[in-house]
Amino acid sequence: MAGSTLEIKNLHVSIEGKEILKGVDLTVKGGEFHAIMGPNGTGKSTLASAIMGHPKYEVTEGSILLDGEDVLEMEVDERARAGLFLAMQYPSEISGVTTSDFLRSAINARREEGDEIPLMKFIKGLDSDLDFLEIDKSMATRYLNEGFSGGEKKRNEILQLMQLKPEIAILDEIDSGLDIDALKVVSKGINKMRSEDFGCLIITHYQRLLNYITPDFVHVMMQGRVVKSGGPELAQRLEAEGYDWIKEELGIEDETVEQNA
């Protein structure tokens, strides 16, 4: 088996003392695309942030392992260097730092000192990914996310994904706020990553994205847990019938984790 394995076991996560995730189990392997779906407020984004180690999210129980290594023991940057990547729903703006300078630093952060990426190789790779994602070249010299439109930010996240080539990526609502053309381009970028060495966890509450990216597995989250898993056909049924049938099937009244957490 090629690629890495991310194992999440019985994960409980709280924000400011309030429990949001109540025992999530999930395994993502190299070569696999997983989609996590579910209505708003069920803990999907919390899962994404907790895996990456956002300081606001406290893991109270359970484990996250990457190829057997304890992810919870790692700092955020160590998780990144171990092979994890999170495409964020709301990427921060970093004034005065150009996209290309930032990318080069991030690439070099994963390489040994003295083995930095040669400048020409970096520029070529960047140019080719910019073209592939139909991003104007000027983005490379613009300050990271500053003044970017919503769509530009999302494309930039995928640009970073392509440039950094992580083992396991988590995409947190990468489709939100995208028009159909942008959605196609973003999907094209994600699909290009598909290989035995790359695993992906796609968080979305619209099936729309899954018309362009076919997941191998689909999971439904409610009340801070994965309540149902299946193949791509599960996403299609959700699109056609909504979430009510799952709630009925499982006897769930309110799918959210208290109020809109």
Added chain:
Amino acid sequence: MAKKAPEIEEYKYGFRDKDVSIFRTERGLTRRVVEEISKMKEEPQWMLDYRLKALEHFYERPMPQWGGDLSGLDFDEIVYYVKPSEKQGRTWDEVPAEIKQTFDKLGIPEAEQKYLAGVSAQYESEVVYHSLKEDLENLGIIFKDTDSALKEHEELFKEYFGTVIPYSDNKFSALNSAVWSGGSFIYVPKGVKTNTPLQAYFRINSENMGQFERTLIIVDEGASVHYVEGCTAPVYTTNSLHSAVVEIIVKKDGYCRYTTIQNWANNVYNLVTKRAVCDANATMEWIDGNIGSKLTMKYPAIILKGEGARGNTISIAIAGKGQVQDAGAKMHHLAPNTSSTIVSKSFSKQGGNVTYRGLVHFGRKADGARANIECDTLILDNESMSDTIPYNEILNDNISLEHEAKVSKVSEEQLFYLMSRGLTEEEATEMIVMGFIEPFTKELPMEYAVEMNRLIKFEMEGSIG
């Protein structure tokens, strides 16, 4: 994110060479000291008279009671003049080995080879090395240390010296006028433009020795010049004083940019008066970087006295542990359609204190004048402080003034974002800080930008914990 904070390292350029001086005045400031300085320099009588008048004024003038705390400054403990070597070195070979070694550590010869058109490197009070490339000489540009300029271009010197900043301007301009030594003198003749920056390096290297350099730049009609100075100073246990005066005259249609990076050791009082006067359609730009020192009080000023004159000041101030940066800018709009911009970027860390103090004045004749002020402050931790004190004086209705002030902290979200891409917390913070001061660094000549980045990196070490 628990991480062990590295020990605060010694000041980077805090190496100290053996004292090679051949002459120094006694400690303290007396009439005799001033006479001795003037005599050593074989100055004309009028300069001695000027110095003595300034000295009287210095005695009479009370200490400023605003800005930073000057109570630790003891004028009797300072040596006012040190002459480091017998004569001024014209070529690099002639410079004494020990002094050269100090410069070597600062990377000066290398910088010269690559970028410099002329070097005027001030070591202690006297300029020891001063070369001017032929092309500048051929253009008629005079670029000398101020002492030589007084000897060789006395008439020109006398015409402008003290006209922008009289000794009576403030206590420290009086002090400088009494004991000044060294500094740069530049005259750019009518219509002469040079793209190569003229550069000088300064360094204090004697305990308790004040450095009182005096710089005078005259940019004649339609001429253009960029002057660059960078400073580093070694660590000493007792207080040092740096009190310079910089006077600049930019005539009609002229252009002058003055770039400074000062990286003083944290026991230096840095009290500097800088002022430029612009005639019609002339442009003056101060690019002013203040790092280190115990206390800096510095407010580069531009007097826009001719119609259509322009002034820009871009500054950064960085205050670390035990440091106070009280810095800013002044713009005096005295003529119609004058315009100015002030961009001030400051950050404080480890309990440092930065204050932006600025003045924008619109006189009665300033019809159609415009000013834009932008002050941004970044605070790196909870112990550090920042303050913004802008003064506006408006005596004319037909003007426009914009002021924007922003105080921010490095946000958890920004750190998380950058760290999620593999940068360590230190690298991420550094990147945010570098980005914050980028509007300043991008104005610097290449090798200064590199040095600046290096200094910031060094400054940032030990800031995260």
